Amino acid sequence: MRALLLENLHPKATEILEGAGIDVENHGGAMDEDELIEALKGVELLGLRSKTQLTERVIEASPSLISVGAFSIGTNQIDLAAAARKGIAAFNAPFSNTRSVVEMAVSEMISLTRRLPDHNRMLHQGIWNKSADGAHEIRSRTLGIVGYGNIGSQLSVIAEALGMNVIFYDSAEKLALSNATRMPTLESLLAEADIVTLHVDGRPGNQGFFGPDQINAMKPGALFLNLSRGFNVDIDALCAALESGHIGGAAIDVFPEEPKKKGDPFVTPLQNMPNVILTPHIGGSTEEAQRDIGIFVATRLRDYVQNGSTSLSVNLPNLSLEQVSGSYRIAHLHSNIPGVLAAVNHELAQHDVNIEAQLLSTRGDLGYVVTDIAAGTDSGALEALASMPGTVRLRVLS
Known part of the structure; x- marks a missing residue:
């Protein structure tokens, strides 16, 4: 997995992501739309501050992107609705530089x-x-x-x-x-x-x-x-x-x-x-604040990658489920329509997949269900879940 970090983020962000086995590329300045589209090819995680704009055009051109972190309080530089429609979890740092x-x-x-x-x-x-x-x-x-x-x-x-x-x-x-x-x-x-x-x-x-x-x-x-x-x-x-x-x-x-x-x-x-x-937009630019922001947002990105936690996401349903030891995790983001959870469980039952733990959360037009299963994932079950009406993004986490 690859991460692109822009705008001189604190080294702690790189340290946390690399500690989770993620390849990190750092870029000192901001990027415009065309630069960002090119840079995001094959990249799953993006970190930015206030200058780079993650627009709908960039989102549509970046199918590999699964999460973005705003290393700031504000998130107006991110098209949150477009990100949600594509199943891209967005996080920020609402308290770290207060x-x-x-x-x-x-x-x-x-x-x-x-x-x-x-x-x-x-x-x-x-x-x-x-x-x-x-x-x-x-x-x-x-x-x-x-x-x-x-x-x-x-x-x-x-x-x-x-x-x-x-x-x-x-x-x-x-x-x-x-x-x-x-x-x-x-x-x-x-x-x-x-x-x-x-x-x-x-x-x-x-x-x-x-x-x-x-x-x-x-x-x-x-x-x-x-x-x-x-x-x-x-x-x-x-x-x-x-x-x-x-x-x-x-x-x-x-x-x-x-x-x-x-x-x-x-x-x-x-x-x-x-x-x-x-002053040049330095209200939150102390070494203490930037360190805390780097730790906070990078941790949110890492947890989303590793266990599907959307706790404190600003655009997806929020949930955090402690993973059962030895289980496999399926994270299913979908349209918030009646019967999706029943349909998910029906498909798993049809393929003899036993559920160890499960949690569902909804937010606006989206629903998010995390399911821990006892054994290795069944390709037939995954194909069925991915093709279900309303599926936005399906991820398998071991």
Whole structure:
């Protein structure tokens, strides 16, 4: 079995996969569609970060691919529906870099509130300007968190520990931690927050949701952070608000268009603006986070290959069945229609195959049944299962 790992993944990912007997090829940068189609010939496992797009076209052209790992929180770079239709299990790392993003957000809030970017720039120019003008503590200031998921909620707790008042808005019902206050609307949050920070996901519906209306609704002089997705924010509207002084400063880690690889040129209208911190999508890029992500996602890929576990898959039914010692395992992914489990067991019975253990899970249009059998697989039974109406993918694991 072969794996292709893109975008400088942590060496731990290679170590885990090679430890499972998988041949691993590493590639430093991202790939476009044509490059990826060529590279995936004969490859079963793909690992990527945020720059490479696993599109429906690539999926259709890669029949050997059985699983993809997004070594990141987001999965919008993967066409999850197309992958599911082809029986390709997708995994991500929803928690592994949470702390790193939170710490960076805190450091940027403090830097902007103390006007450190301005002082740093002036001192590099040889200008000594020791002054308290415009510099504040973050204690007692109101932090408005837009998106109260893993990152937003952990940031909430740490911000309170620093003495901040925390308010948040999320389109889903979320439990407020500690003394944080849930706001009924985004507009009500923007009217109160001294600092607004975005932590929303990359679903298509969020594209451009923070535009001129939202920026103009912020308090005069408020600070703005985006460590979520670049396409969530109207950059031109943000620039205009910074130039007018309506927004007092900003920290931006993600951009609508980003280079494919390290060293490529990058241009944004936010460059050279005072009290603006620009970083190259490094919110989760600490050695600790990348190591944890490498271990977490590579382990999910390995377990799917070895025992068919789809635990924490983002697009297939989730199940994990402890394998009976000495048994063989059949993993059958199928359309979620009535009678499939009965049909599977009927075919196995017809070929005198004894079932040791079995587990079924469904998700949307798909069903997934894992069956442990006592003896070696019967070719006739496998052919019957593969040709059953609704079969998406059949795998045999010993």
